[in-house]
Amino acid sequence: MGKKRTPSSKRWLAEHEADHYVQEARRLGYRSRAVFKLKEIQERDRILKPGLTVVDLGAAPGGWSQYARPLLGAGGRLVALDILPMEPLPKVEFICGDFREDSVLHQLEALAPERSVDLVLSDMSPNISGIEVADQAAGVYLAELALEFAGKRLKPGGGLLVKMFQGDGFEGYVKELRGRFGVVHIRKPKASRPRSPEVYLLARNHAVL
Ligand SMILES: C[S@@+](CC[C@H](N)C(=O)[O-])C[C@H]1O[C@@H](n2cnc3c(N)ncnc32)[C@H](O)[C@@H]1O
Secondary structure, three states, rough: OOOOOOOOHHHHHHHHOOHHHHHHHHOOOOOOHHHHHHHHHHHOOOOOOOOOOEEEOOOOOOHHHHHHHHHOOOOOEEEEEEEOOOOOOEEEEEEEOOOHHHHHHHHEEEEEEEEEEEEEEEOOOOOOOOHHHHHHHHHHHHHHHHHHHHHEEEEEEEEEEEEEEEEOOHHHHHHHHHHHHHEEEEEOOOOOOOOOOOEEEEEEEEEEE
16 A cells, blocks of 8 residues: 655645646656756757767666767767666666665776766755755755866766755855866756755866865
8 A cells, every 4th residue: 555645745736736847747758847957958068979978877767868878979979877776778887776875886996987977966955954054064065075076087087967946055066067177057947946946057167186
């Protein structure tokens, strides 16, 4: 038997079903509505190109990987990671594990050696507890780990697209990005719900110090 639905989860389900992007994702065979966030950024910023090596953190259920992989062509590579299992996708290498754990990071590092990655994507979001301060801290922590990984693995000139939550720690994070990348844009794609504090930070032209 499934879990009993509370009024707020029923409301969430009703809103989700009515959502234009959910319906579009279904129509086009994408695994998530999140795909439209990456698609909008791609159409504006052209971050995915044939031949690139890309790491997709927080990849499940797989919408971003599904959209990105064909754009990388035969010479490209995509390594995806999530704490949750993900149905396989053609030509996507997948690691199932918690990115906060050293053993999982080491598995990823084995597939993505130092200075071998062109682009790191992170759509990781923590499980929401409802305690705002704790949720904010958990979101910032995941973004910091993604930046630390990008710092070691990106080629000079590489890029990072990372989900980040506006609130405590946001300004400091953007400042850190500005110190390490040539250019940093803040993007709020239309598919990102207006009431959500999430934005996407696109940092390009990584400087290897
Ligand atoms: C918004 S979803 C990503 C959706 C994905 N971009 C897509 O298009 O299908 C966020 C993901 O982050 C993952 N996540 C959260 N914390 C994580 C962690 N510590 N390690 C790995 N993945 C994590 C969640 O399991 C979830 O699948």
